[in-house]
Amino acid sequence: QVQLVESGGGVVQPGRSLRLSCAASGFTFSTYAMHWVRHAPGKGLEWMAIISDDGSNQDYADSVKGRVTISRDNSKNTLYVQIDSLRAEDTAVYYCARSRDCSKTNCYRDFDIWGQGTMVTVSS
């Protein structure tokens, strides 16, 4: 079935970097734009970034721009996000999500498939 599975979360010290992965299955991953969304404890959902189907275009929320890099490997059906200079405020559950019927970053659609999420805790 259509599925997204995140991995790579854990406890990380402030200032370090972390790369999260999202493995896709059950659909043609290489034809969809993909997003990262995070959910900090006690807060709402925060959209972070989008990447086009072929990985050639990305767009970021201002709150993470310059510190976050979204990427993908279509040969491995995997989406990534790297977060540098981690701060306590980055503590959150990180979700990957599929953009319905969208291949490009300038295609605007709802998020029809979500992964289960991976928890990142930034703490010394």
Added chain:
Amino acid sequence: DIVMTQSPDSLAVSLGERATINCKASQSVLYRSNNKNYLAWYQQKRGQPPKLLIYWASTRESGVPDRFSGSGSATDFTLTISSLQAEDVAVYYCQQYYGTPRTFGQGTKVEIK
């Protein structure tokens, strides 16, 4: 950025009663060329990822019970649960996908009275 503001922040409704959640966008999310509202509603149960309920403001996602309905246009939207069931206890979010960044409302927590 388009700011999405939901009301109320929480509500408690008796089983079988109607629950209504409002969402207001700081600017219109109606795209005139196709007359579509770029607005979705998601349900998030404790410990689970968000689940898409409604897109284009009023189109129910496949498999979503018909007690869930969406309405509204331009800047003002409503999610209605016509007869609240125990399994509907969750936080509900509206989201605009009209522009970047895609933004969510702060969430509305629905509980059983």
